[in-house]
Amino acid sequence: MSAESILRVEGLRTEFHTESGLVKAVNDISFELARGETLGLVGESGCGKSVTNLSILRLVQSPPGKIAGGKVLFEALDGSRRDLLAVSEEEVRVLRGKNISMIFQDPLTSLNPVLRVGVQIAEAIQLHHGLRKREARAKSIEMMRLIGMPDPERRVDDYPHQFSGGMRQRVMIAMALSCKPDILIADEPTTALDVTIQAQILDLIKSLSARDATAVIMITHDLGVVAGMCDSICVMYAGRIVEKATVDDLFHDPLHPYTKGLLASIPRVDAAASAEGSQRLYSIPGAPPSLVGMSDCCPFHPRCESAMGICRSRLPPETVHAGKGPRSVSCWLHAKEGR
């Protein structure tokens, strides 16, 4: 584990036992998060990006889910290192909210509809720091001011339904950041929001995480959001990470055919202003595979235009590549051994 690293995931596997068979939702995933870094986890629906993050916090519902293997090493500021998958439930509970907190996609279903938002914002900090009611209320008001809520003294006593979607997401952010966590996991935080509100929320996450040097894991399907927010990116496909790179490397020199295809298939609002204007969009043929009974071949080979014989029979190894920052790709086209 390198010096400035705060979280390291090693060989994480999460499986779901379903009626149609064993689903390997997260299949041998490793990545590292540095202190203060913003890491993007990108992929299409069902690629396992949300399950990865639920697994980090041990929030996968069991049954049917099960964390089948791997390590999640968390290094606290005092230098102590713990495997979150090995420690007791009590210990994880202490970490959740205090050291690692999470914001979800849909703020309406993740807030308690019958509790005032002030009470909900203060809950974590009351629990972890033992604040009294009055202090907690003052802290809630302070947090609400911080997230740009107009008139926080009055709104602290409102219920979730009295807020708009964007404001609810701000409340979620206030909740998540109230204990000044080391890591913030944001699972599609702006997917349910309009684009102008999305800009507000991303701006807020960016400035608050910079202020407290909070590391952020940003889960999203939107490559545009990633480009503006993240330092580095993991691209996921069918339960695996297929490419890891810094944001500049990934966007300007993608290596994996899936990443290339994904980047070429998004319409861009600035396209008309550039030379390639009315060019036809590329589209990746086919659809993402079912994760039931996946064999050990490259998961992308049925849709890949550069697929070779070996892709159909063996899983490509993760190969380190030179780039502006650390980068690696799992593809036989770039593998150095075994071809």
Next chain:
Amino acid sequence: MMPDTGFLLDVRGLKVHFPIEKGIVVKRTVGHVRAVDGVDFHIARGEALGLVGESGCGKSTTAMAVARLQSITAGKVLFEGRDLAALAPRELRAARKDFQVVFQDPYSSLDPRQKAADIIAEPLRIFAKSGLLTMSDTEIRGKAASLMDRCGLASSFAGRYPHEFSGGQRQRIGIARALALGPKLVIADEPVSALDVSIQSQILNLLKDLQKDLDLTFLFIAHDLAVIEYFCTRIAVMYLGRIVETTDAASLYRKPLHPYTKALLSAVPLPDPVKERGRRRIILKGDVPSPSVVRKGCPFRERCSEAMERCALEAPALAAVEAGHEVSCFLYQGA
């Protein structure tokens, strides 16, 4: 009868208001949600007009009103010069052949108990049954098969039920159904927003090919400016039940005029880290105000950084700044 303006679709002063009712036994109307509040636009043959805006701006309601799936409070919807709003139910049914809808949600817009081929053939069967179309059952089945093929669905899928298809394939079924009667106008309401990126481009390309091959005219609704810009020839930006700007797709990004359009464009994340870093975002204050409040003045003025005294007093009308570029903002209209 209105004079034929040469446009396939000409919408004038369209209003759709929903009453807000109170009381359990005796209902009384206490107000109106002004979902669409005076919208004018037109679509020429072969054109694709994109209607873009944030949730609650009235873009879908406008589409549903044009499709006559939503009753109209006021205004005219002239389709080939004929006002759809004034048609009798029988005439309307016959007219529906010419305008069909592709819906947003491919999960809920297909009957789960019908097979794919039957879903696609249903419009034909309905028209054949009511005597508006002379086609035998064999012909209908053949037509459905060729539509499936045209929309990229294998013929072996004909006997499958909707739940056996992926989201992208379901949307293909929805598109094939919309094309069954050979419409002139296709109203596509967020046809790709429920789909993943890699599937989204497949569907967009399919729609583009169909438009070219079948000479279709599109009214395309989306909240995603990049999608709209890719697909459409002309774009109308909506805000709070009104159109604030219309222009051709190529010049929207290059030269937005209305402060709302500018903010909207600057908020769209670009998949390019270098451009993102160099960008200055216009962060709009606050949320979209409620459409149930009767307001004087420009609907955008509370969130506008360039609001003037005049904006609070009267609402600006949509006016041409140059050929093909209309905007409703006093900044561009001399006092």
